[in-house]
Amino acid sequence: MKYFVNVQSYEDLKTQYRALALENHPDAGGDTETMKAINNEYDSIFPMWKHRETVTTGKATAETAASTRSEFYTQHGWKGENYSSNISLKEIACIIREYVKDVHNDYKFSVTTEYFSMGRSLYIAIMEAPADVYTATVTERPGYVQSINYRVENEQFAPEFRAVIKDVQSVMDSYNRQDCDSMIDYFDVSFYDHLDLGKWDKPYKIVPRTKKAPTFTEYETVEVTKTRTKKAFEPRVIEAPATIQPGAMFQLKSNFNYGGRRGTVYQVDRMNGEYYIYAYKMGKGYKNKLTGNIAGNSFFISLENLRAQVEKGAIAFVELHEVTKTEEYTSTVRRPKKAVTAPATTDNAQDHTTAESPTASGAGDKAYTITKDTDTRDGSAIWVVRFADRMERDEYKKTAAQLKEIGGYYSEFKKGFIFRTDPASELINLYGDIDALLDNLDLGYMRERPQGSEQSTETDTFLKAAGEIYEESCAGIDTAERSEDEQVADDITDASTVIIEVLQLKPYEYITNLEYREQLTAYITGIKDRITPDAVKLIEIDALRFIVETILEEIKGAA
Numbered sequence: 367m368k369y370f371v372n373v374q375s376y377e378d379l380k381t382q383y384r385a386l387a388l389e390n391h392p393d394a395g396g397d398t399e400t401m402k403a404i405n406n407e408y409d410s411i412f413p414m415w416k417h418r419e420t421v422t423t424g425k426a427t428a429e430t431a432a433s434t435r436s437e438f439y440t441q442h443g444w445k446g447e448n449y450s451s452n453i454s455l456k457e458i459a460c461i462i463r464e465y466v467k468d469v470h471n472d473y474k475f476s477v478t479t480e481y482f483s484m485g486r487s488l489y490i491a492i493m494e495a496p497a498d499v500y501t502a503t504v505t506e507r508p509g510y511v512q513s514i515n516y517r518v519e520n521e522q523f524a525p526e527f528r529a530v531i532k533d534v535q536s537v538m539d540s541y542n543r544q545d546c547d548s549m550i551d552y553f554d555v556s557f558y559d560h561l562d563l564g565k566w567d568k569p570y571k572i573v574p575r576t577k578k579a580p581t582f583t584e585y586e587t588v589e590v591t592k593t594r595t596k597k598a599f600e601p602r603v604i605e606a607p608a609t610i611q612p613g614a615m616f617q618l619k620s621n622f623n624y625g626g627r628r629g630t631v632y633q634v635d636r637m638n639g640e641y642y643i644y645a646y647k648m649g650k651g652y653k654n655k656l657t658g659n660i661a662g663n664s665f666f667i668s669l670e671n672l673r674a675q676v677e678k679g680a681i682a683f684v685e686l687h688e689v690t691k692t693e694e695y696t697s698t699v700r701r702p703k704k705a706v707t708a709p710a711t712t713d714n715a716q717d718h719t720t721a722e723s724p725t726a727s728g729a730g731d732k733a734y735t736i737t738k739d740t741d742t743r744d745g746s747a748i749w750v751v752r753f754a755d756r757m758e759r760d761e762y763k764k765t766a767a768q769l770k771e772i773g774g775y776y777s778e779f780k781k782g783f784i785f786r787t788d789p790a791s792e793l794i795n796l797y798g799d800i801d802a803l804l805d806n807l808d809l810g811y812m813r814e815r816p817q818g819s820e821q822s823t824e825t826d827t828f829l830k831a832a833g834e835i836y837e838e839s840c841a842g843i844d845t846a847e848r849s850e851d852e853q854v855a856d857d858i859t860d861a862s863t864v865i866i867e868v869l870q871l872k873p874y875e876y877i878t879n880l881e882y883r884e885q886l887t888a889y890i891t892g893i894k895d896r897i898t899p900d901a902v903k904l905i906e907i908d909a910l911r912f913i914v915e916t917i918l919e920e921i922k923g924a925a
Contacts, residue, residue: 367411368403369404370407370411375415376419383434386404387401387404409431410868412431413863414860414867416429417860418860447540449556455481456479457587458488458541460587462477463477468583469582472495472496472575473530475491475493475534476493486558487558487560488557488560490561490562491564492530492561492562493571494571495527495571496577497572498524499524499527499563509570510568510570512560514561515531515535518531535559535561541556543556583702586702586763587700588699589696590696590699591696593692593695597689597691598651598688598690599653599686599688601686601687602684602685603617603684606676606683610637610669611637612636615631615686616672617682617683617684619681630647630648631647641669642666645667646663646664736749736750736790737749737750737782748785751782768796769783773786774789850896852901852904857893859907859910869882886913886917887920894918897914897918902914
């Protein structure tokens, strides 16, 4: 390793990365290629140290190399507990709007958003309050005050009002992230926050209200399909006029080199005698012409060439006709959360009851069935996955998204998730059930490749590189208090992790991967004299322990 030397722990790895990023990030004056090299090294050894952290503490973390690389390039960066790059600012505004209406229902707020070229802003204005927001001793009481969140400790505001300001600010911060350092002129936030009293053109008002107990209703964001009917214009081809006049329209049936694109409609604007025409592009909905010097907005052509293009079919004259169109569109709405019941199981289905999920997917325990079925439309084979337990809506949405990524979609007709290929292995990746996989796994076909000393030169090179990564990343670790068997178990686990990362295998894909099996066999052959039955038992990953036992049996049989 060139940049990560003598790493002591998982946290030390992240600390070293942060220090390297502070020094080498391009935004801080560093070199782009150097930063890329640092990122590549970090990504290669991160999974190994993440695994060690899980073994040492007994607590799995959902962190990834990519997620930790974004935290942060400055010493004082932070992110809120609800921060997620997947939540839009409009959704955050909606969440806060619902929160203040519920919790601070004796006030009236305005919550809006703004997007601009260098970022985005969230504006919250307190428009009505149940009582005077100022203390009795204050003589000037302006109805509009900017950035009251940064003046919250000002004694001019009443204590009750300051408490409201602090609470709303804390909710905003929980969805924000900030990574700023004026010393290196580095500024990065998820959104700019503004909390004002009133607006510049509309001061706040005192409107006495009795505060109601908050309900703390949980909301969810869902996509719904709606239909709408609207009038629109569409071009219809007509016969080319004998005499072309301003106002005539034509449509391009093929692309032209100077910006014109197929389907574009132009309207003749003016003519230069009997030689040339000047036309301008019709805008969205064909309601107006687009002028100016933007490429594609104007069309200049001689009448002779225009006639020639019409004869070739590259240009057609058209008229606009009003039509009524009905279309479907997707709308995102927020509504109170409701529970849903997952599809029921069938008696003839194969049952997969899983233990705790070994992945970081957060899916939890799930009992599901897989039934092989037939697509009634074309007679092809399909597999139907049905879940036995009742799921809350959030969990159901998360499960549906996970299954969509591996090729599944929900069918009302089948009352389950449809797959075109058997999804058993992918479901194991998501929800566990290692025992069921290992009980039915036949690794005999892997014996076709040579083992031990007959490994290829490519394998030796691979293992040497993997070993160097492992040894350098573990330099300095105190192993004096660990037994030899514990150390061997860890060595095998770490070697397996390196091989999986170098081969870029998906979770549990290594179980049936030939190249992984070959590399691990070569590694185990080299240390077989150190491996005892107790060392194998100390391997905490069930699938890896099973594979190691199988490899040792093969080595023993070959001897």
